[in-house]
Amino acid sequence: MTGTRTAQTRSRLRLVVVQALAFALFSTLFVRLYYLQVIGGEGYQAQAANQSVRDIVVQPQRGLIVDSQGRPLVANRTSWVISVDRTLLGKLDEDQRTELVRRVAVAVESTPEDVEARLVTCGDPGSVSGTCWNGSPYQPVPVASDVSKDVALRVLEQPEDYPGVLAEQQSVRSYPRPFGINLAHVLGYLSPVTEDEYDLAVERDDRSLNGASVVGRAGVEKQYDEWLRGLPGYRRVAVDSMGRVLGDDSVVESTPGDTLVTSIDAKVQSVVEKQLAARIAYQRTQVDPVTGRRYVADSGAAVVLDAKTGRVVAMASQPTYDPDVWTGGISKAQLAHLYSEKAGTPLLSRATQGQFAPGSTWKPFMTAGALTNGYSMDTTLPCSSGFQVGNRVFKNYESGAYGNIGFAKALEVSCNTFFYRIGYSFWQRFGSDPADVDAKDPLVEEAKEFGFGSRTGVDLPGEAPGRIADRKWKLDYYTSQKDYYCDLSSKPQTADTSDFVYKFAREFCLEGNLYRAGDAVNFSIGQGDTIVTPLQLARAYAALSNGGTLWAPTVAKALVSPDGEVLRRIAPRKVAQVDVPKKYLDYIDSALQGVAREGTMAWKLVGFPLDDVTIRAKTGSAEVYGKQTTGWVASYTKDYVVVMMISQAGTGSGSTGDGIRAIWEALYGVDGETVRPARAATPGTVPPQRLPQFLDDGSIMPPKVTTTGVE
Template sequence: MNPANRTSRLRLIVLQALVFSLFATLGVRLWYVQVAHGSSYRAQAASQSVREVVQQPTRGLIVDDMGRPLVSNRTSWVVSIDKTTLGNLSDADQGTLLARVAKVTGQKVSAVKKTLSTWNGSAYQPVPIAEDVKQQVALQILEQPEDYPGVVADQQTVRSYPQPYGVNAAGILGYLSPITSQEYDQAKKDKDHSLNATSEVGRAGVEKEYDRWLRGMPGSTSVTVDSLGRELGDSSAVAAQPGDTLVTSIDAKVQAAAEQDLHQAITTARATYDPVTHKNYVADSGAMVVMEAKTGRVVAMASEPTYDPEEWVGGISQKQLDALYSKQADNPLLSRATQGQFAPGSTWKPFMTTGAITAGLPTDQHFTCGPGLQIGNRYFKNYESESYGSITFAEALNVSCDTFFYQVGLHFWNKYGSDPANANAKDPLATAAKSFGFGKPTGIDIPGEASGRVGDRQWKASYFKAMKGYYCTMDEKGTATTPFLKLFAHEFCLQGNYFRQGDAANFTIGQGDTMVTPLQLARAYSALANGGTLYQPTIGKAIVAPDGTVLKKIQPKVVRHVAVSKKAIDYVNTALLGTMVPHSGFNGTLAWKFGGFPLGEIHLRGKTGSAEVEGKQSTSWVATYDKNYVVIMVVTQAGTGSGTSGPAVRKVWESLYGVQGDETGTQTVDTAKAAIPGVTPPKALPTFAQDGSILPPAKQRKGTRK
């Protein structure tokens, strides 16, 4: 055989062997895929052809103690764009469609594009690009589908604020905003199926605290799609489960009264001349707290400035957000009741009295109430009251005599802490303050609460350690911006850790470094009112399922019994009755604002305060209580406590007990006209009817539903 032919035949045999091997390999692979693992691959192929579209649940209601809705839900027209359909259009058609949608929804094209590009939900779920649009806009899109391919207009559920009696309650309720990618990643890690990429979550107030109850459980619709992602039809659906209802201890009528009276006090102060600064009061912020003395439950809590929770519905614009954070707005997102920290002024004195009596000073102890007191190289003046000579604790509380309490502070400083550098010296006054809960958050069921501070020798030592470098550098380089700051930096750098006699004097009148929140002060006064039990304040009262089943009752929580004697508490409670009335030779500081009030039936106790703030006008405080309630009010840069806050506090008490008649005459009590039926908050929960309506508690239903 020719060698050339032999070579060609060999090559043909090799080629045939290769072809046979390839077919053999393909055959084996086909058997492997179709027979050995056919069922597995068929399941994977089926799953790839089905995509899930999330159905958001209806968020739970938030109601007051009578069942009145504070936060509910409403339907809103939402315009969305199907990204799959959009992607099948030409670039020119995409541009035309986006421009048309932007125009009809009142947006910029760039804003629509940004929304589409940042969407982190399902690729098979239309992307919401405009919420709360007018119905005529939605109808235009629905009636002209040829002009809006892939654009969907439908109704979705959003938050609503019914505002019973005109309440705002933003600082209590909070608001919602879309879940962040970090939060969603954490939810997936925690296997929390109640959250998804398109969820909205609570950001403040009880919306945040009780978010896991309110949010419900999302549903889903399984959508069958082809290999190109085109929708073929619905495969199956799992219904969303609505969120639970939060019943609060807030009473809408009392809340409305607190908000309105606080606002009126601020408005009046701004129109009132300040003889000290020779201009009208600035009255830039304020707060009021109404607390149930026997449980620590919050009945009302108002704050100014505030904001409209509706602004957050459907997403807040940058313009709106900038307005909320502007200097002119004075940070309305900050709840002054729980996050505002202020020098308590003379409202601090009752707690100093309990500490002093518990530590050994007799109830009939006398000190001189003079115009001022020289301590070291500084003259400490008697800020509010006149000179009354030798007086007792009770009289000093009634007239708010500073010089009396200066001497109380000096007594214990000389007895236990005459070494100003000794941060651990015994201090019964600071101990009493801390026992009443000052210096730490109260633990209320609202996030972001401030801690305040007890400005005693221990705090001063720790603050010196933390800030020594900052102030010593300022002193060395001379970078202080004001003469006061220059002097402060110099003295702080030298002996900023010293707790001197002047510090002890200032401490007893609620000045110096001590700061409290209105909520902390309300809780402390409730401990006086109930005989010494300190509660953790609460707003949530119960969690109720959509079918009316009570899932959880939120009971009052006792923190401790305050570490002062019963004798001291009883003495202060008796003494503070005198603040409300005239006496022989002097008047209680609130007497001129409570003339004609039925004190014989409503046994009010009270204390005023006017706290001095460097470079600003005085902070006005009034603290009042009886056996049932505590009412606290503060207005910054508003002058004296009784002058500015007294009238507003009185009006709240009138609302609580149904007090009738002109303030210039003798008023009477008509409990049938009280804001809360039966005068005290209901122990029972609202009634959840089978038809979904919520009624007042059964015993208080008659004539109360409005």
């Protein structure tokens, strides 16, 4: 009996304990539920809402680029873009995913491998730079752009066949090409933002860039990228548990980029491009009397500057490329072509990045150096057929023998031996010790005075500095190349090494650091190792025109907001004033008028109204070892500078003279022997000082015409 009571007591105790435990558990659960639903309910409700709402970046419309008359050079157009929602794609089984990717690839005329590569997040294993996705993981990933409307409609109308695939219109760059212009090297191009650029933008809290942005890579697109790109907006969309968009939750509108007003005149640009291309094409049909072969005419450039301000009115380079090739992504084959030497490296701007021996276009600056260092305007020197330095005779190229002549005549007939004597005289007086690196050289100093050997400061990225081949440069070059040439000369000559190369290597190894008399006389006529860009030469001739001011050439004139407010005016920037007395500049100016009237350029200006439009000019034919000569003409009035060069095309006036004349005719409205300002490419015949007019309805009108600049 006692045992039974004890057992019952134990059972009741166990039941009480179990009940107590159950009560404790329910109490804890109740308290937790109360906390979750009442105390912390609002917070969790917000988190749940956030899980069903996603942010989608709305890319801004990039700013326009217009010419000085308000004509659009770069605009925007809408493009059908096919995107894939990776969130929904991830919820499909492997077979379904493979089939969907295949369908998308077929629809956009791509491959499944390419579509898959575009879906990989940059930085993840297997990502390919330039192809991978660098944007938000919640945003549909673009896999094809510029698809046809038929493809877009098929995707939109057959959602059951393309789950998670979107077709929408986006803004991309377009090129209106007024008057058929190209202008690729000035305008530049865009490409997707890189990982490093995006990370840097995040670090700087730069909200204008996001993972799906495109940024400027060249030209003014790069130089003024921050102004042009605008500010992205955001669209918050509600999604279901499968990641499908249910509708918009809220929208923050994007801000369009600002408009860039340039100093380019599209009508002048058209003439310049067509003339450069025509002269190259024509020279390729002509036979070089030196080599007996047709001219290669492999590249060229032309520049038109406002002589008073340094603003760029036109700039062309050949070979060129279609700027639209970058829109929507460039293929590997297209990119390889742009960098191909066989194709002439079309991506290289010969105007700002090409570096060439200036030939006789150099002589006006050598004249300035001579006149400011002991020679006078009355000086006469022999213009013989040759000038001997040591055991070598340096000959005239374009000129014959003219007896004793002065500087003006030497420029007019482009007499090399006249300038050889000046270069040799300075070498004897100041630097006859070829090892003296610090020896004075008035001609080198004058070249630097006119800005050669350094960048002009143009507002275009990637400008080349040119090169002044003085004593210090020669020593530096010798130091860097000595081991190579000494090693080459120490080995037995092979069939692959010409006699010239072997002899050069041996001489360079022994005394390549020495600045000899031959270097000095070559420098005096723009030959040897000195090289310039066409823009540098144009800027220096502008200084001859305007009284000695060196301007930093500028393409941009102003930045204007989308509503027409001028945000920033970009004024011409004075770099320096050349230290040459006005009487010498006037003397050189008069001599260069003689080149156009009676000298080496006269035969290309027969019948041109020089009394109404006074052109000053200098021709140049630069010899290049192993190649045909580079032809130059540099010319100017008091309004403009026009420079054109063609590599491997023969003499300066012979290769470019007709093109130079045609450009001047367009600038001033020359019709035969008559000047008709109303026919000029630019209204008023001079570059406009005012900006285009931005009207309230968004249209852009030309600026009001200023004064006529015919001399």
